[in-house]
Amino acid sequence: MKTQVKALVVGGGAVGTSIAYHLAKAGWDDVMLIERDELTSGSTWHAAGLLPLFNMSYATTHIHKYSVDFYKTLEEETGLNAGFAVVGNLRMAQTQERMDEYMLYASTAETCDVDYEWLTPEQIKERWPLIETGDLKGAIYHTEDGYINPADVTQAMAKGARQRGVEIHRKLQADAFHWTGTHWEVTCTKMVEKGGNLIESDEQVVITAEHVVTASGNHAQRTAKMLGIKMPAIPVEHTFIVMDQDPELVKWREAGNPEHPVIRDADNESYAREERGGWILGIYEHGAPARFEHGVPDSFRADLFPLDLDRIADQYMAMAERVPSCAESGLKDDFNGPICYTPDGNPLVGPAPGLRNMWLAEGFSFGITAAGGTGYYLAQMMVDGEAEIDMASLDPKRYSSNWMTTEFAARKNEECYEHVYILHHPDEERPAARPLRTAPAYDRQKARGAQFGWVNGWERPNYFGPVDAPENFDEESRSFRRGKWWQHAVDEAKAIREGVGLIDATAFTKHVVKGPGATQFLDWFTCNKLPKVGRINLTYALTAFGTTRTEYTIVRNGENNYYLVSAGAWSEYDADFLRKAAEDKMEEFGYIEIQDVTTQWGVFAIAGPKSRDVLKEVIVDADPETALSNKRFPWLSARQIELGMCPVNAIRVAYTGELGWELHHPIEMQNYLFDLLEKAGEKHGMKLVGARAQNWLRQEKSYRAFGNELGRDATPLEADLPRFVDLEKDFHGKDKLVETGVRVKCCTLLIDGPEDADPWGREALYAEDGTRVGRLTSGGYSVAFEKSIGMGYVKPEMAVEGTKLKVKIQDKLWDAVVTCDSPYDPKNETIRVNG
Incomplete structure (x- = not known):
């Protein structure tokens, strides 16, 4: 065997074999895959093999769609039948709210070219008479997916990889990773079988690789320890059972009728598909435990856990009601095995x-569905430097090692598992492992009605409800339309537009x-000019392909001293990119010191026409009346000021588009400052404001948000931000930025939508003739225009003020018009107002 390769893939399940295959297909002719046991011996062997296209994530939907399309080509290429039964996928709904969920998903699916159709209960019954439909509202039906044999598709990809020159070695376990500065040295131990167990031999080999990919499945925690990193990939038990033959199903098939689609009974937390005249029933129940938090025991190979019938009894009984003909079918076999999860259900890829x-x-809860697409897009990242879609939502660094622990991951993964079929409200906030990271003012804000969201572990107010709200107020407020929280956010947005509001931006x-x-x-x-000392600038760090990697507000405190502020959800994502880039340039530019000071500084954003009046009450200055004037404290500048006894690094900027300041303060003084500002704000009617109102307000100003309008699939020029790009200087990614041009363009739309719903930023955009022309990336409500608002991408010729479009909301097309950039106060007069 070789001992020196371009890329080494560790793990021989469906994901690992797909990565090896696609690396070779992308042009790397020196790829090796190693597997500690046999191919498919991990979770792949006991996976149910379903291929659901349904997914709320834009990136994950693309990944799943690629897989479904790719698997259909494998037999022609390799001669091996992957066992793909394209029977379709019937996702049923018992409530209107579930149908609302499907309608939101369907609009997202359209943006990824995923086909679907709607079925009424009567249409379901007509096609598949064995299904009881009396309690159903309807269903969404995908004709292009179904199920596949996990072992067969893995072996087909493995054969395809071998045909392209990939070496695959079984019974070879990676035991140590060492980075030399130019390549990896991976110490591997040959494994042998003894008495049914897999044990380490005395024979070792060191494989040198320029790149290493780990796809270790249930062994992710062992991998993390060897690499000296943390990752929240921990398995959870998943059960599916095989039922004896259903006599009516046998008759149905003998009569020449087609196989039933995969039946997803979301409100009963289960799925079912045909299996040799009977049914396979899979369940996502409450109470399934996490497993192997500290690693997989050496004795565990292709093993399973004992079946817990009590845990799945309700779903088992519900199946008998959904398909009454199976009520007398016995239990033929059961599979209760470990499936790796992450806290949000998305894998860790990157x-x-x-x-x-x-x-x-790592962390693939739907590994068979995601394997093909993961191999394709990860190979693009490795070979080309970037994928054609933005993969940030799957990046492993979205869970920071600064706070993520084993206990957190285990509890959140259990929660994620049981939420597979719980309604996926766009405004949902899951409660497990919370609160975890809290700023000092958390208790004060909670006492004032704060309903918190979760951002990178931080508790951040989404909105402020009634002070005496019950514990489950936020849960009951959620909806696919305008939830009970909506009016609270409206009131908060109006407070900033008309008076003054205070926002906690500590995250x-x-x-x-x-x-x-x-x-x-x-x-x-x-890519932008650097600010002068005492000034600030908004700028972007780009990928090598010229697309947006990170957005920064840069404050220049000294000639060679800068304070960088970026999105709270992406702390380690930004930090890792920043540090690696600096390391690469240190020899050329000189010593660069980088400090993550996130937890040292709290941030309050005060904004609104009366914000200056509030600060005048507490600023310590020889002339408080002029201390905050345009002359002494101009827009887009930074100053050190004192508010009472609290030293504050104040930045004259407001994400809401009103007169305002960000008040960066020592976090240990946060409660003092909160109390000071609250008292000063009383006579000015200051209101506490949450993230949802802020999100609406920034759309009225056409302020792009990272992770929405800004990402690795569009350049700043495509985001229509040329004023923040200085093409007179050289910067990372400039050549590709210029070469790419403007393929699509970001714009803001005002929408005449339904009276009870607003867009969420996942919706498809259409021309007036019904042609799909783009998608929204943000959505909400505008208090200034009293209608829905959104931001998104369309063809450049359509991103022109006055262009009439349609937005798909709740399965209907609603009128929309492209408005000017910054439709609220386009001349920035309110931001610059003197005082």
Whole structure:
């Protein structure tokens, strides 16, 4: 066997074999895959093999769709039948709210070219008489997916990989990883079978690889320990049972009728498909435990756990009601095995934090569905430098090692498992492992009615409900339409537009970049001009392909001293990119020091026409009346001020588009400052404001948000932000930025939508003739225009003020018009107002 390769893939399940196949297909002719046991011996062997296209994530939907399309081509290429039964997928709904969920999903599906159709209960019954439909509202039906044999598709991909030159070695376990500075040295031990167990031999081999990909499935925690990183990929028990033959089903098939689609009974937390005249019933129940939090025991191979019938009794009985003909069918077999999960259900795909040329493909709860697409898009990232879709939502660094622990991952993964069929409200906030990260003012805000959201572990107010609200107020407020929280957010947005509001923005990511090489480095690292000392600038760090990697507000505190503020949800994602880029340029530019100071500084954003009046009450200055004037404290500048006894780094900027300041303060003084501002704000009617109102307000100003309008699939020029790109200087990604041009363009739309619903930012956009022309990336309600608002991408010729479009909301097309950039106060007069 070789001992030196371009890329080494660790793990021989469906995901690992797909990655090896696609790396070879992408042009790397020196790829090796190793597996500690046999191919498919992990979760792949006991997977049910379903291929659901349904997914709320834009990136994951693309991944699943690629897989479904790709698997249909494997037999022609390899001669091996992957066992793909394209029977379709029938996802049923017992309530209107479930249908609302499907309608939101369906609009997202359209943006990824996923076909679907709607069925009434009567149409379901007509096609499949064995299904009881009396309690149903309807269903969404995918004709293109179904189920596949996990072992067969894995072996087909393995054969395809071998045909393209990939070496595959079984019974070879990776035991240590060492980065030399230029490549990886992976120490591997040959495994042998003894008495039914798999044990380590005395024979070892060191494989040298430029790149390593880990796809270790249930062994992810062992992998993490060897790499010295943390990742929240921990298995949870998943049960499916095989039932004896259903006599009526046998008759149905003998009469020449087609196989039933995969039946997904979401409100009964189960799925079912045909299996040799009977049914396979799979369940996503409450109470399924996490397993192997600290690693898989050596004795565990292709093993299963004992069946817990009590845990799945309700779903078992519901199946007998859904398909009454199976009520007398006995239990033929059961599979209760470990399936790896992550807290949000999305896998961990991308570069490992802090490591070079180490790629993770871990935490796949729907591994068979995702395997093909993961291999395709990860190969693009590795070979080309970037994928054609934005993969940030799957990046392993979305869970920061600064706070993520084993206990957190285990509890959140259990919660994620039981939420597979719980309604996926766009405004949902799941309760497990919370609160975890709280700013000092958390208790004060909670006492004032704060309903919190979860951002990178932080508790952040989404909105402020009634002070005496019951514990489950937020849960009962959720909806696919305008939930009970909606009016609270409207009132908060109006407070900022008409008076003054205070927003807790402590979750912002904050870095200090300083040293002799800091200025040259940041000038190269970002695409806008650097600010002068005491001033600020909005800028972007780009990928090598010229697309947006990170958005920064840069405050220049000194000649070579900078304070960088970026999105709170992406702390380690930003930190890792920043540090690696600085390391690469240190020799060229000089010493660069980077400090993550996120937890050292709290942030309050005060905004609104009366914000200056509130601050005048508490600022300590020789002339409080002029201290905050345009002359002494102009827009887009930063100053150190004192509010009472609290030193504050104040930044004259407001994400809401009103007169305002960000007040960056020592976090240990946060409660003092909160009380001070609250008391000063009383006579000015200051209102506490949450993230949802802020999100609406920033759309009225056409402010792009990272993870929505800004990402790795569009350049800043496509985001229509040329004023933040200085093409007179050299910067990372510039050549590709210019070469790419403007393929699509971001715009803001005002929408005459339904009276009880607003867009969420996942909806498809259509021309007036019914042609799909783009998608929304943000959505909400505008208090200034008293109608729905959204931002999204369309063809450049359509991103022109006055263009009439349609938005798909709740399965209907609603009129929309492209408005000017910053439809609220386009001249920024309210931001610059003097005082």
